[in-house]
Amino acid sequence: DAGVIQSPRHEVTEMGQEVTLRCKPISGHNSLFWYRQTMMRGLELLIYFNNNVPIDDSGMPEDRFSAKMPNASFSTLKIQPSEPRDSAVYFCASSLGSGRAHEQFFGPGTRLTVL
Amino acid sequence: AQSVAQPEDQVNVAEGNPLTVKCTYSVSGNPYLFWYVQYPNRGLQFLLKYITGDNLVKGSYGFEAEFNKSQTSFHLKKPSALVSDSALYFCAVRGSQTGANNLFFGTGTRLTVIP
Numbered sequence: 001d002a003g004v005i006q007s008p009r010h011e012v013t014e015m016g017q018e019v020t021l022r023c024k025p026i027s028g029h030n031s032l033f034w035y036r037q038t039m040m041r042g043l044e045l046l047i048y049f050n051n052n053v054p055i056d057d058s059g060m061p062e063d064r065f066s067a068k069m070p071n072a073s074f075s076t077l078k079i080q081p082s083e084p085r086d087s088a089v090y091f092c093a094s095s096l097g098s099g100r101a102h103e104q105f106f107g108p109g110t111r112l113t114v115l
Numbered sequence: 116a117q118s119v120a121q122p123e124d125q126v127n128v129a130e131g132n133p134l135t136v137k138c139t140y141s142v143s144g145n146p147y148l149f150w151y152v153q154y155p156n157r158g159l160q161f162l163l164k165y166i167t168g169d170n171l172v173k174g175s176y177g178f179e180a181e182f183n184k185s186q187t188s189f190h191l192k193k194p195s196a197l198v199s200d201s202a203l204y205f206c207a208v209r210g211s212q213t214g215a216n217n218l219f220f221g222t223g224t225r226l227t228v229i230p
């Protein structure tokens with residue numbers, strides 16, 4: 001299995017631009033999670049989906065952030081407009097089932113720099 | 116409320132010596148506990164988990180962790196450290212309440228194994 005795939009691996013953009021991060025979960029996994037990691041705040045859960053349905057988006061910082069999961073094999077996290085404080089590493093993770101015993105498998109992350 | 120505390124930001128240990136990375140947790144109901152490792156510029160990688168049963172859990176790369184309910188701890192251990200174990204380690208917890216599917220991560224402990 002290829003694991004969780006994220007693209008792009010690195011993104012440098014200017015303030016005000018739209019940014020779209022992409023994630024392909026592990027085949028057969030039905031829960032998907034978006035995290036953000038920064039030195040100051042550590043690892044933060046932004047949103048998670050179960051069976052393509054958003055379950056908890058309370059971690060989404062503000063309306064500039066949106067996430068979609070149109071099907072079981074693809075999810076996007078969009079920031080519009082982007083700001084310098086959005087600079088972070090964004091991770092996507094997936095897990096088999098929605099049970100609490102299931103561990104999450106993380107992608108390699110997208111390092112976002114907003115100038 | 117669920118939370119995880121990793122009291123040490125940094126742990127240094129000599130190669131060949133035993134290592135311990137500490138974790139304490141607070142959760143409603145029975146805890147589901149996880150350890151992850153993050154190597155530079157990589158996503159988090161699952162090491163081991165405690166769900167129920169034997170308090171001593173064995174995981175990848177020779178790591179193990181001991182669940183202690185009375186002390187609400189789940190310390191990560193390894194009998195003999197390798198230089199390649201140097202990385203950032205995260206403890207995570209999930210409660211058993213209905214709907215509590217997301218993981219709460221600690222702030223991480225940076226382990227450095229000195230040759």
